[in-house]
Amino acid sequence: MNLTLLKNATKRIGAMTVATAALAIAGCATNDPVWQQNQRDLANLEACGYTPKAWDPYYPTDLQEAQRKYDAGQCGAR
Numbered sequence: 001m002n003l004t005l006l007k008n009a010t011k012r013i014g015a016m017t018v019a020t021a022a023l024a025i026a027g028c029a030t031n032d033p034v035w036q037q038n039q040r041d042l043a044n045l046e047a048c049g050y051t052p053k054a055w056d057p058y059y060p061t062d063l064q065e066a067q068r069k070y071d072a073g074q075c076g077a078r
Contacts, residue, residue: 045066048070
Protein backbone atom coordinates (compact mmCIF):
# COMPACT_ATOMS: atom_id res chain seq x y z
CA MET A 1 0.00 0.00 0.00
CA ASN A 2 1.20 3.47 -0.79
CA LEU A 3 2.49 5.29 2.32
CA THR A 4 0.70 8.55 1.37
CA LEU A 5 -2.61 6.70 1.00
CA LEU A 6 -2.11 5.09 4.39
CA LYS A 7 -1.36 8.45 6.05
CA ASN A 8 -4.43 10.08 4.47
CA ALA A 9 -6.66 7.18 5.50
CA THR A 10 -5.37 7.37 9.06
CA LYS A 11 -6.09 11.12 9.21
CA ARG A 12 -9.63 10.59 7.91
CA ILE A 13 -10.34 7.78 10.38
CA GLY A 14 -8.99 9.91 13.24
CA ALA A 15 -11.16 12.87 12.23
CA MET A 16 -14.25 10.67 11.94
CA THR A 17 -13.59 9.16 15.36
CA VAL A 18 -13.30 12.59 16.98
CA ALA A 19 -16.45 13.84 15.23
CA THR A 20 -18.40 10.73 16.27
CA ALA A 21 -17.27 11.06 19.88
CA ALA A 22 -18.23 14.75 19.96
CA LEU A 23 -21.70 13.98 18.62
CA ALA A 24 -22.16 11.19 21.15
CA ILE A 25 -21.19 13.46 24.04
CA ALA A 26 -23.43 16.28 22.82
CA GLY A 27 -26.33 13.88 22.38
CA CYS A 28 -25.97 12.55 25.91
CA ALA A 29 -25.97 16.00 27.46
CA THR A 30 -29.09 17.25 25.69
CA ASN A 31 -31.05 14.03 26.27
CA ASP A 32 -30.45 14.13 30.01
CA PRO A 33 -33.68 15.05 31.84
CA VAL A 34 -31.77 16.88 34.60
CA TRP A 35 -29.94 19.01 32.01
CA GLN A 36 -33.24 19.75 30.25
CA GLN A 37 -34.89 20.82 33.52
CA ASN A 38 -31.93 23.06 34.34
CA GLN A 39 -32.21 24.70 30.93
CA ARG A 40 -35.95 25.34 31.46
CA ASP A 41 -35.28 26.79 34.92
CA LEU A 42 -32.55 29.05 33.56
CA ALA A 43 -34.78 30.25 30.71
CA ASN A 44 -37.54 31.10 33.22
CA LEU A 45 -35.11 33.05 35.42
CA GLU A 46 -33.72 34.89 32.40
CA ALA A 47 -37.30 35.84 31.45
CA CYS A 48 -37.55 37.39 34.92
CA GLY A 49 -34.51 39.56 34.39
CA TYR A 50 -31.65 37.35 35.55
CA THR A 51 -28.54 37.49 33.37
CA PRO A 52 -25.86 34.94 34.28
CA LYS A 53 -22.33 36.35 34.11
CA ALA A 54 -18.87 35.02 34.81
CA TRP A 55 -18.42 37.69 37.48
CA ASP A 56 -21.40 39.46 38.99
CA PRO A 57 -21.06 41.79 41.99
CA TYR A 58 -24.83 41.46 42.63
CA TYR A 59 -24.87 37.65 42.79
CA PRO A 60 -26.83 36.05 44.45
CA THR A 61 -29.17 39.00 45.03
CA ASP A 62 -30.10 39.32 41.34
CA LEU A 63 -30.73 35.58 41.07
CA GLN A 64 -32.91 35.59 44.20
CA GLU A 65 -34.89 38.57 42.89
CA ALA A 66 -35.57 36.76 39.61
CA GLN A 67 -36.64 33.67 41.58
CA ARG A 68 -39.05 35.77 43.69
CA LYS A 69 -40.56 37.29 40.53
CA TYR A 70 -40.95 33.87 38.96
CA ASP A 71 -42.52 32.38 42.10
CA ALA A 72 -44.97 35.29 42.24
CA GLY A 73 -45.95 34.67 38.60
CA GLN A 74 -44.77 38.10 37.51
CA CYS A 75 -42.83 36.85 34.46
CA GLY A 76 -41.73 33.84 32.43
CA ALA A 77 -43.67 30.90 31.10
CA ARG A 78 -44.64 28.11 33.47
